[in-house]
Amino acid sequence: MSSHKTIIKNGRFLVPGADKPVLQGYMTIENDRITYIGEKEPLAVEDAHVVDGSRLMFMPGLVNTHGHAAMSLLRGYGDDLTLQVWLQEKMWPMEEKFTGDDVYWGASLSVLEMLKGGTTTFLDMYDHMDRVAEVAELSGIRAVLMRGVIGLCPEEVQNQKLAEAIAFARNWHGKANGRITSMISPHAPYTCPPDFLVKFVQAAHDLDLPMHTHMSETLREVEQNAADYGLRPVAHLEKLGMFTRPSLVAHGVHLNDEEIEILARYKVGVSHNPGSNLKLASGIARVTELLKAGVTVSLGTDGAASNNNLDMFEEMRLAALIHKGITGDPTAVPAPEALLMATEYGAKSIFLDGVGRLEAGMKADFIAIDIDQPHLLPHTDLLSHAVYSASAKDVEHVWVDGRQVVKHGECLTLDEEEIRRKAQESFEGLLKR
């Protein structure tokens, strides 16, 4: 990558948590880093590309901490069904047929949607992950990728899948200028027997990588865990040693006070997926209690088959809204906290340093919103507008690792027309096979 410099003039910058959460001024970017942000014009940056920020609001890129990108091929293929019917009659029969090419085009469709919608980092747990890594590398997005392993199979197959997961992590962790990192990811306590789970913990130790798994998404799986192993999922995973590794669990809908305390003690992050949890009727996570206990709560879309889009603005808004409605407290999850969950807490929960904040020294992963639109006026409080009024389609420009990847709503790194066509063809092919 050749050296390049950018200066943004007269922009509005969101800095949640700061004394002045909406800063008006300047930001400079050199190579992959933010080098300056402030109200005063910086010293001249030679040969810098100048961006006029006067109609724009800049904010950290959104961080999607749980999903299955290739599942966008099944968006709208099954809705309003009980979980068992949805899985057994709709998702699993189709997913069984997924080839590497299906995963490539499904992931391309998702990455295209995410980049255009302001998501600059995503976590993906699926199969055929080499093909997802190709998409991540090509597109310029930041990605935390892992082979998600379901262990309900003979030991021989289990070991083969584990070897795949390890090989993938070895091959891709740190690649693409460091934009791609990896974690070790057994699918869930209810799909991986204890002795198999222990092997993942060992692999994570050996590779010095964090861990990710689905946990306590439905009441049924919590009850099943207690019946099978005499422990609820949190105590079960603690006992198997998972939390000796830095860990992120997805969902965490059904947690009691003691479990929240354990997660806080081990600094286990929770990826809150409000859209998917509502749509599948899994329940509503105890986010206000988790935050109060000091747990890092981030946001994820889950796969597009249970969401049904990858708009992180929507997840932010849902997180800010539903916990008010449920608790009866209109001050619950205020706008700045929802924005932090979608940005800084997101990066922290997937163990990325230097990502998620507009600050000198941080990675230049940021987005610009066109604020001169009816639904973002008047300009009372732009941070409020980002959380409560904006959507993915308001994103005008996107930069990742200092490189502009979306300009005036067009993705510069991917061939949108080809991806749209191939995604449709992939779905039609799956229907026919």
Place this chain on the structure above:
Amino acid sequence: MSSHKTIIKNGRFLVPGADKPVLQGYMTIENDRITYIGEKEPLAVEDAHVVDGSRLMFMPGLVNTHGHAAMSLLRGYGDDLTLQVWLQEKMWPMEEKFTGDDVYWGASLSVLEMLKGGTTTFLDMYDHMDRVAEVAELSGIRAVLMRGVIGLCPEEVQNQKLAEAIAFARNWHGKANGRITSMISPHAPYTCPPDFLVKFVQAAHDLDLPMHTHMSETLREVEQNAADYGLRPVAHLEKLGMFTRPSLVAHGVHLNDEEIEILARYKVGVSHNPGSNLKLASGIARVTELLKAGVTVSLGTDGAASNNNLDMFEEMRLAALIHKGITGDPTAVPAPEALLMATEYGAKSIFLDGVGRLEAGMKADFIAIDIDQPHLLPHTDLLSHAVYSASAKDVEHVWVDGRQVVKHGECLTLDEEEIRRKAQESFEGLLKR
């Protein structure tokens, strides 16, 4: 209006409730009516304007059945506050200063946002309603407008406000080629004493108009009603004779079984406002029970100060999602029902005949969505995409009463740039006064 004819070729049309909810084919419009919709090409329509529908999905225009358009001037002016602080320290002091011009520019901003976002009909309850009616007339939108009256004032002022409400209804009901209709609207049982409420019922009888009011939005007002009058709000309004008129109540969050039964018996509609109810932490309406009891449930955004946008796709999606999450039943409020709530049930609940469905003989209020976008692919089930994946910003074209008012995302009837500027100036003026 000069006679005009349009034929749409090769479109996809949403017909929720029909055997084939996604019809592929043709639709013709002559003057203000749909004259044909079907799979086969119709007989030639002479001199018709031809629309190529091949990249588009057509659906009935969205019907927003509760709101306060001028409050968009206060979007983002107060968030994450308790209801009393929000009202007493933020909303009321600013609203007191609203002039007719403020209402005009606030309503213009809202109507612009709504039209561009696919809302073809809105209900508005506020003050300075002549100015809102001007906006409705100019913009081409369909509107149900009413002077909302708060009666916590001396009898003389009460009577003056009532006279205003009556005069407004007389002047505007049936105007703008019938696009503007009116209702009689006391603000709420907790802001209008019983004897004053009775006068509104009489006025509605005299003018032969339906009624609209806020009801049971918060638990506190329900308890206050019981303490003050010995009755919960539903029985209270029944006793005062309101339900002898065709009626729509907004919110209806806190209802017991008996109250739901009373509403069903009198065919009182409920405008469900999920976004606002969540944001103000009012609670979650018992929508599945209301629908089961046969109550017509429609959707409203409420004012943009408590939402904070007027995207009816979002309200549709919230309605489809939150009741699944709350009841634990993923089949609750399925996509076709959510779409009906936002269209046909919407029109029915505000007593508009011939609006809300794509069908020969119906009013030509319809919108077109660009479906060749990453988040709306693959084309598995377009009705699902409309409810679970789309947003206001996906709206490409809008027709109301047979007239195109939005083309390629641009409003043809309003001066967007002027409205954006004036709305910002109005807010700044309110801050200074």
